[in-house]
Amino acid sequence: MEKISARITGGKTLKGKIGVSGAKNAVLPVLASTIMLGGETTLLNIPSIGDINSMVRMLNSLNIRTEYRADESIHILNEKKVRHIAPYELVTAMRASFFVAGPLLAKTGFAKVPLPGGCSIGLRPVDIHIQGFEKLGVEINFEHGFVEFSALNLKGNQIDLPFPSVGATENIMMAACLAKGETVIRNSAREPEIVDLANFLIQAGALIEGVGSSTIHVQGVQSLSGVKDYFVIPDRIEIGTLLIAGGLTGGDIEIENVNSSYLSSITDMLTEAGLIISYQDNNVRCSFNGDIHPVNIVTAPHPGFPTDMQAQMMTLLTAASGHSVVKETIFENRFMHVHELIRMGASITIDGQSATVKGGKLSAADVKITDLRAGAALVLAGLIAEGKTTVHGLHHLNRGYYNLIGKLRTLGAEIDL
Numbered sequence: 001m002e003k004i005s006a007r008i009t010g011g012k013t014l015k016g017k018i019g020v021s022g023a024k025n026a027v028l029p030v031l032a033s034t035i036m037l038g039g040e041t042t043l044l045n046i047p048s049i050g051d052i053n054s055m056v057r058m059l060n061s062l063n064i065r066t067e068y069r070a071d072e073s074i075h076i077l078n079e080k081k082v083r084h085i086a087p088y089e090l091v092t093a094m095r096a097s098f099f100v101a102g103p104l105l106a107k108t109g110f111a112k113v114p115l116p117g118g119c120s121i122g123l124r125p126v127d128i129h130i131q132g133f134e135k136l137g138v139e140i141n142f143e144h145g146f147v148e149f150s151a152l153n154l155k156g157n158q159i160d161l162p163f164p165s166v167g168a169t170e171n172i173m174m175a176a177c178l179a180k181g182e183t184v185i186r187n188s189a190r191e192p193e194i195v196d197l198a199n200f201l202i203q204a205g206a207l208i209e210g211v212g213s214s215t216i217h218v219q220g221v222q223s224l225s226g227v228k229d230y231f232v233i234p235d236r237i238e239i240g241t242l243l244i245a246g247g248l249t250g251g252d253i254e255i256e257n258v259n260s261s262y263l264s265s266i267t268d269m270l271t272e273a274g275l276i277i278s279y280q281d282n283n284v285r286c287s288f289n290g291d292i293h294p295v296n297i298v299t300a301p302h303p304g305f306p307t308d309m310q311a312q313m314m315t316l317l318t319a320a321s322g323h324s325v326v327k328e329t330i331f332e333n334r335f336m337h338v339h340e341l342i343r344m345g346a347s348i349t350i351d352g353q354s355a356t357v358k359g360g361k362l363s364a365a366d367v368k369i370t371d372l373r374a375g376a377a378l379v380l381a382g383l384i385a386e387g388k389t390t391v392h393g394l395h396h397l398n399r400g401y402y403n404l405i406g407k408l409r410t411l412g413a414e415i416d417l
């Protein structure tokens with residue numbers, strides 16, 4: 001990945017209308033699930049970002065012809081014998097590749113997937129995925145850093161998740177689609193991206209009910225067929241990030257073609273912080289109205305406040321008139337942005353999984369991105385810091401945001417690459 005930096009001149013007000021890309025965290029499991037679909041599939045509204053490119057490479061390595069098209073679509077042709085070994089270098093490049101385990105098991109009865117490592121935000125074990133597969137009758141063997149799964153006939157079962165893990169819910173739900181009989185997943189995650197995955201699979205012939213609630217019922221079927229022109233949901237985290245950019249800079253921005261039905265956990269928090277959020281038709285608008293209020297945040301599984309918005313929200317709170325407390329309950333190491341914000345003059349103290357943010361002014365500095373959402377938080381900080389902030393490590397940002405810098409420039413930000 002090329003190492004790129006951006007130089008951001010603080011103090012510009014963002015105004016105008018902007019579109020939003022398809023949700024990375026919906027596209028990744030949807031792509032993985034196409035392993036189970038025979039024939040042709042086309043996915044629409046697909047941003048060209050690093051993580052999705054990694055999953056496209058993964059599918060091609062499994063003998064599924066997958067290609068990006070210029071019109072932000074992906075065409076998949078699954079007609080050859082699917083390989084069941086996921087290459088080490090691709091899984092380590094993007095840990096969400098572990099999502100291929102469930103579909104591979106369902107399609108071939110086997111899967112050999114490298115145990116994904118941790119990442120900068122935490123250890124990120126996959127024990128809940130493994131426990132769920134074992135309940136479906138899968139035999140599991142750990143060897144040489146790989147997990148070998150085998151199940152000549154997956155059998156539906158009742159699975160109680162110890163924690164509503166997004167990935168585990170998706171992996172198990174996918175495997176259950178082609179298992180024999182019914183699977184009930186209890187304490188399942190409820191994220192909108194899981195609903196999108198289920199809607200896609202239902203169009204392929206899967207029998208899934210209750211997705212979006214904390215109990216999902218899957219009735220196994222014999223096979224699943226390709227889906228034509230499936231339009232993936234807009235990225236709610238990108239929407240939240242852009243709304244904060246508008247509010248932080250005292251601007252007025254409108255994001256087009258959002259799906260307001262699942263944005264409230266984000267927009268309610270922005271409203272509480274004093275931003276004026278309004279919905280018009282399919283658009284959401286953020287205008288500024290003076291003081292940013294301090295708020296207390298606890299990240300939680302959906303419909304709680306999303307952990308993927310925690311870093312960006314913290315940048316907003318560095319400009320609030322008072323103290324805010326941010327508690328991160330999902331990942332054990334998701335305050336990597338704090339030290340860089342402190343270098344920009346933010347007043348933040350960390351006590352375990354809680355950070356106390358005292359509002360004040362930010363000043364420009366050279367800062368380094370360590371992970372995707374911390375990167376977004378630092379770019380947002382550069383928009384309001386006095387002077388020119390240089391953000392190093394934009395390649396982390398380009399894994400999960402399509403052209404965020406370009407979108408901010410369109411809205412009036414002064415950013416040089």
Ligand code: EPZ
Binds near residue numbers: 028189372373
């Ligand atoms: C998904 O990760 C998202 N990634 C993450 O987005 C998001 O932060 C996370 O869900 C929570 O919403 C994708 O969808 C590709 P989890 P996932 O399983 O599935 C622990 C981003 O920035 N856990 O819900 O890995 C885990 O360690 C990324 O776009 C286990 O202990 O999240 C974590 O502490 C970052 N054992 C917590 O659960 C398991 O088997 C939540 O993880 C699985 C998870």
